[in-house]
Amino acid sequence: MIAFDNSFARLPAGFFTRTAPTPVRDPALIALNRPLADRLGLDADWLAGPEGLAMLSGNRLPEGAAGIAQAYAGHQFGGFVPQLGDGRAVLLGEVVAPDGQRFDLQLKGAGPTPFSRRGDGRAWLGPVLREYLVSEFMAAAGIPTTRALAAVSTGENVIRETLLPGAILTRVAASHIRVGTFEFFAVRGDTERLRLLADHTIARHYPQAGSALELLRAVVAAQAATIAGWMALGFVHGVMNTDNMALSGETIDYGPCAFVDGFDPRAVFSSIDTGGRYAWIEQPNIAVWNLAQLASCLVPLMGDQDQAIRDATQAVHDFPRIYEGEWLARFAAKLGIASPREEDRALIEDLLRLMATGRADFTRCFAGLADGRARDEFADPAPFDEWHARWQRRIAGEADPQAVMARANPRRIPRNHLVEEVIAAARDRGDYQPFHALNAALTLPFSDKPEWQRYALAPTPEQVVHRTFCGT
Ligand code: AMP
Ligand code: MG
Numbered sequence: 001m002i003a004f005d006n007s008f009a010r011l012p013a014g015f016f017t018r019t020a021p022t023p024v025r026d027p028a029l030i031a032l033n034r035p036l037a038d039r040l041g042l043d044a045d046w047l048a049g050p051e052g053l054a055m056l057s058g059n060r061l062p063e064g065a066a067g068i069a070q071a072y073a074g075h076q077f078g079g080f081v082p083q084l085g086d087g088r089a090v091l092l093g094e095v096v097a098p099d100g101q102r103f104d105l106q107l108k109g110a111g112p113t114p115f116s117r118r119g120d121g122r123a124w125l126g127p128v129l130r131e132y133l134v135s136e137f138m139a140a141a142g143i144p145t146t147r148a149l150a151a152v153s154t155g156e157n158v159i160r161e162t163l164l165p166g167a168i169l170t171r172v173a174a175s176h177i178r179v180g181t182f183e184f185f186a187v188r189g190d191t192e193r194l195r196l197l198a199d200h201t202i203a204r205h206y207p208q209a210g211s212a213l214e215l216l217r218a219v220v221a222a223q224a225a226t227i228a229g230w231m232a233l234g235f236v237h238g239v240m241n242t243d244n245m246a247l248s249g250e251t252i253d254y255g256p257c258a259f260v261d262g263f264d265p266r267a268v269f270s271s272i273d274t275g276g277r278y279a280w281i282e283q284p285n286i287a288v289w290n291l292a293q294l295a296s297c298l299v300p301l302m303g304d305q306d307q308a309i310r311d312a313t314q315a316v317h318d319f320p321r322i323y324e325g326e327w328l329a330r331f332a333a334k335l336g337i338a339s340p341r342e343e344d345r346a347l348i349e350d351l352l353r354l355m356a357t358g359r360a361d362f363t364r365c366f367a368g369l370a371d372g373r374a375r376d377e378f379a380d381p382a383p384f385d386e387w388h389a390r391w392q393r394r395i396a397g398e399a400d401p402q403a404v405m406a407r408a409n410p411r412r413i414p415r416n417h418l419v420e421e422v423i424a425a426a427r428d429r430g431d432y433q434p435f436h437a438l439n440a441a442l443t444l445p446f447s448d449k450p451e452w453q454r455y456a457l458a459p460t461p462e463q464v465v466h467r468t469f470c471g472t
Contacts, residue, residue: 002042002055002062004093007102008175009066011200014185014193016068021058021090022111022121024166026155029053030432031132031439033149036172040149041098047150056150056170058090058110066093069113073187074180074243075293077277082187084180084243085115088123091176102204104176105149109168122158126423127470128167129435131254133422134414135171137442138251141410143229144222145251146173165427174250177201179294180243186297195301205248212301213308216315220291221322222249227287228326231280232334233413234260234362238270238468240278240286242293256468259413261458262359263352269416269468284327288319333408334366335391336401347387347394354383361458366409370402410445412455414438416465 009016029048037044046052054060061067069086076084090113092105108131109123132148139145154166177197185194202209206218226249230237237244237257244253256270265281273279278286295312302308331348332340355365360377368374369391378384395401422434441452459465 001046002064002093002095002105004062004064004066005096005102006064006066006093007200007204008070008091008104008177009068009093011196012193014071014190015197016070016091017114018067019069019086019090019113020061020067021107023059024057024154024156024168027053027057027059027168028153028155029056030129030151030153030167030426031148031436033136033147036147036149039097040095040103040172042095042149053152055092056107057152057154057168058107061092064093066091069115070176070181071115071184072178072180072243073184074178074241075183075290076239076241076243077273077275080183080187081243083115083184085184086113086176087116087119088113088121089171089176092170102174104171104173106171106173106176107168108171109154109166120158122154122156122166123168124158124160124164125153125167125426126164127255128169129423129426130257130414130419131169131171133419133435133439133442134254134257135251136439137414137445138233138235140443141229141233141445143233143235143251144226144249146171146246148172173246173252174248175201175204175246176252177204177247178243178252179245179247179290179297180241181247182294182297183242186300191300194297198298198301201247212298213311213315216291216295216298216312217318219247219249219294220315220319223287223291224284224319224323225249225326226251227283228323228330230283231327232330232408233410234263234267234280236260236267236269236278236280237283238268238273238278239470240283240290242290245287245290247294255470258416258465258468260362261415261464263355263362263365264359265352265356269466271467271469284320284323287323288316291319292316330408333404335369336395336398336405338398338400338404344394347391351387351391354378354387357383363410363413364456364458366405367411367456370405370409406446411448412441412445412452414442415455415459416468417459417463418455420465 034044071085089108090110112121149170156166157163158166209215246252258269260267266279268276268279299308328340365377425431425434
């Protein structure tokens with residue numbers, strides 16, 4: 001039994017359509033995230049049992065569940081699409097955790113909805129396992145993100161380029177309200193629903209915000225912090241469309257996302273991002289672009305329109321300042337500096353430049369600063385040695401740089417080749433053991449165990465993954 005309390009589903013008509021998941025033939029539990037179930041106040045044993053499986057596979061909508069698909073629009077690669085919506089996701093509803101925080105439970109891959117357009121509403125195993133691993137790693141690394149409560153196989157195939165095993169992810173999010181949700185009503189000139197949505201979002205995420213302008217400022221600040229976190233992990237989201245940007249500030253919609261191995265600021269992995277719009281280095285700029293779309297949506301709620309435009313513009317223009325502060329804190333910590341100074345920026349940027357020149361492995365380089373192994377990541381160590389001497393002088397006065405670095409530099413990341421390896425084992429042999437082993441290693445990214453050493457290695461040239469796919 002789950003005590004649902006579905007505030008979004010209590011909004012009036014127009015925000016969603018009632019949609020039940022489509023049952024599947026032969027569901028089986030692949031993974032259940034017990035620590036997350038505990039955090040949400042859910043009974044993990046119930047979830048792992050027959051009734052839980054019936055819910056997690058979409059075979060039975062439990063009592064009190066909402067069963068809705070949410071409406072939203074979005075700018076995809078800069079082009080506006082007035083109607084997208086949950087095409088392969090059904091919101092079960094909301095639960096309030098023991099600490100009072102409210103969370104959405106959503107089934108991703110639960111069958112077609114009125115928003116599916118030509119899609120089948122399903123997901124295959126690959127993207128489900130990928131999102132599970134990456135979102136749980138991000139959470140463990142301290143980045144705001146949606147979470148993965150469960151993955152189930154459906155016992156059915158989905159048709160992509162070939163037949164592939166189907167799966168469903170149970171996603172947990174502070175909410176699924178996106179910039180695109182606001183755009184949906186703004187483009188329709190529906191100021192009444194826009195206001196209801198803004199009020200709902202404020203009540204849910206930013207209760208201290210007293211106006212649409214304050215909501216915008218809060219989202220700008222939340223996104224600046226999240227994206228600085230991405231940058232510090234070498235994370236490339238891959239599809240920063242406005243429908244994939246959450247008002248809560250959580251990272252959402254793990255599609256063709258990937259982490260850089262050999263550092264290249266212009267790294268792009270997604271097969272469809274041919275122009276490099278969503279390259280690693282572009283992410284803060286794109287965030288500003290997306291937030292400008294949100295700002296335009298909120299202006300009609302902000303009273304005197306001339307003043308509203310000035311205020312909203314200023315709120316978006318505040319992003320770089322907030323982001324730079326978050327960026328400095330994140331990257332300085334990676335160098336063992338707890339209280340950064342403005343001049344540390346140059347020290348950080350010089351290291352990043354050296355890393356880019358030599359395509360040094362991003363994760364190993366930072367993790368290796370603590371034990372002297374960073375030098376091994378440079379084919380030409382001389383410039384690094386010079387930098388290293390400067391860095392040593394800087395941290396000489398720091399209280400405990402080792403402790404600061406240990407918390408800021410993960411030993412392991414969900415490297416693309418490792419993720420693909422565990423997906424292949426699951427797909428080809430029905431073997432989920434590699435997935436579970438990798439997940440265990442990634443959810444303790446700041447700890448070491450001998451059996452995890454393999455995961456910390458950079459890919460060999462043959463293992464490097466250059467392209468990732470939305471893989472819907
Ligand atoms: P995404 O690229 O995952 O952000 O999805 C963009 C839009 O396409 C959203 O409206 C999704 O719900 C929809 N979509 C993606 N995959 C499918 C699918 N297999 N079936 C139906 N709709 C989908
Ligand atoms: Mg999406």
